Amino acid sequence: MWSLRVSVSALMFLVIASLILHLLVLRQFKTRPEHLRPENLTILLWHWPFGVAYSLKGNFCWEKFGIPGCFLEDNRSMFSQAEVVVFHHHELWTGRSKLPLDLRRPLKQRWLWLSLEPPMKNGNLSAFNSFFNWTMSYRRDADIFMPYGKLVPKKNRSKSFVVPKKTKCLVAWVVSNYKEQYRRSKVFQQLKDFIPEDQIEVYGQWKKRPISNKALLKTISQCFFYLAFENSECTDYISEKLWRNALQAGSVPVVLGPSRANYEAMVRSDAFIHVDDFRSVRELAAFLKYVASHNQTYGSYFRWHESHEVKIYTDWRERLCTICSQYHKLPVRRVYKDLYSWVNQ
Template identity: 55%
Template sequence: MRRHPFLYVLLTSSVIFAVGWQWGFQTLTSPFTSTGHGVITVTVLLWYWPFGSSYNLTGDVCWDRYGVPHCRLVDQRSLYPTADVVVFHNRELQERRQKLPHDLPRPRGQRWVWMSLESPEHNGDLGPYASAFNLTMSYRRDADIKIPYGELVSTEPGGEERGAEGAAVNKSNLVCWVVRNYRSRHRRSQVYRELNAVVPVRVYGRWKGEPLSSQALLPTISRCYFYMAFENSISRDYITEKLWRNAYQGGAVPVVLGPSLEDYRAVAPPNSFIHVDEFASIEDLGNHLKRLAGDKKSYAAYFAWKQNWKVKLYTDWRERLCRICSQYDTLPQHQVYTDLEAWVNG
């Protein structure tokens, strides 16, 4: 059959128009923001800054500072209707200094994030926020967006990280502890009292009237064989800068008290820490520390991980927020936390 050129062109044009119209409609109703070049950018709106301290969001912050592409961080509430994700920090909600924008119509596809780095006992009453949030952002390993206090990253060949050599150089104290708030009922305080009866524990911090400046903190800890990286709350995955910064970056072997041994093993280098729960008694722990400090080879083995790894700390809220974009494609699409309190305390 002979095809008529005019009809062929007309039919082809109709198909192209129909497909193009459908694509255009999907773009208009998409929860994403288009850059105009076929690349999708995720807009993350921080409803208010944690603890009232704001950061500069000028320019392409996530790409320029952290290498995360197609991520737009904003804090102007006027952009709420076009935001893909809105983040709320829990502390300000609990202190009634901020509230959720329930009075505004919620755009279709927009997801709300509950963010907290506090342990469960410090997160307050979460009952009023049932079914309000779609995603969790926490140090917990099972959070939708994981924002740990620190983590391991591999070192480049010839890097500056010091390995086992020099691990015991200039050590003058067996065990050290830096503590700001001392509560006698806390388990860490009980362990301290028992351990101090076996071996001398050098204590710094506001509690002892000997606070350390940020510049003096790590050099002071570096003169200790062991550092008591004791968390003020014992809860799942709650491993803070006491391990990552104070002990690991300070150059002392951490004696840890916090979540389970399994939780520490999941994130920390093998043979790099000593868990209180590994011993039948605190007296046994103290005697073990004395023996280990006198055995240079065994003590140095606790620093072998530094030959291949280094610690990365997370302290900038912008970097934490950028992680939303780096994980965005794998985040649940239609999830709702009907009982946020149960998840937090679980």
């Protein structure tokens, strides 16, 4: 009788242990599907964005960002060994590069479509349907979200931020691609009706007044506001105009682009002024003058500096390394059968 009880207990133990093991296996496959991450990942960049190449010597992802087992390549002979092949869209649609459709694509290899441009600059996408598994974009719903910048927790909170002295102008703007039909151009022209000309500084190719990257931040920091006006008003498209030209420079951004709610998903609500908050450009101009003349009100736009700082993404290698850090979370069977619809939604 005693041995029978022992046998029953042992059997129950084995059944329970088996169930627990089964659940653990299911959980693992739910979060890390059948393609379980390889020990090392090779990311092949098929062509460098805009033809500007960077050095890939050494283990860049590990040395710069602490991402292990991630190897970047731009040598096309590595095609058959790459887990991911990255194609920057600009070179594809301009015809400077082509998809390697003549090569035998490994079964587990994934192709990634990369573009940080708004839809209006992506041209005809129909030729690229059903080729790509993943997307990397400024869009938050991309497989790999890659913004132009973001606010990150401040590393040294003991170091206080000092608002730069404003000795140059009320409003600054850097613009090269100026077209009268753009909404940003129309808003700017109206602002000129309500703000004295000597309080507006415009730089860039449009005014044949170029400004170097070295001088950019220092120059803008001397103005109260920076016009972070996007040339395309589409979901999530918030470029370096906000992150670098305004926030990093130490000027309050006046933004024109996606909705206020869209901006607030990326940056604190008290860090910027949105054009759409005002019934007219006249009201906007009056508000800018008011804020600039009240130190406490103006200073409130810099409170985010107490806890955060700006991180800018400029190095394409850093963007590529991000693929490795997110690889195990990416969908296995995804294929973009209608890339145009996704890009333009």
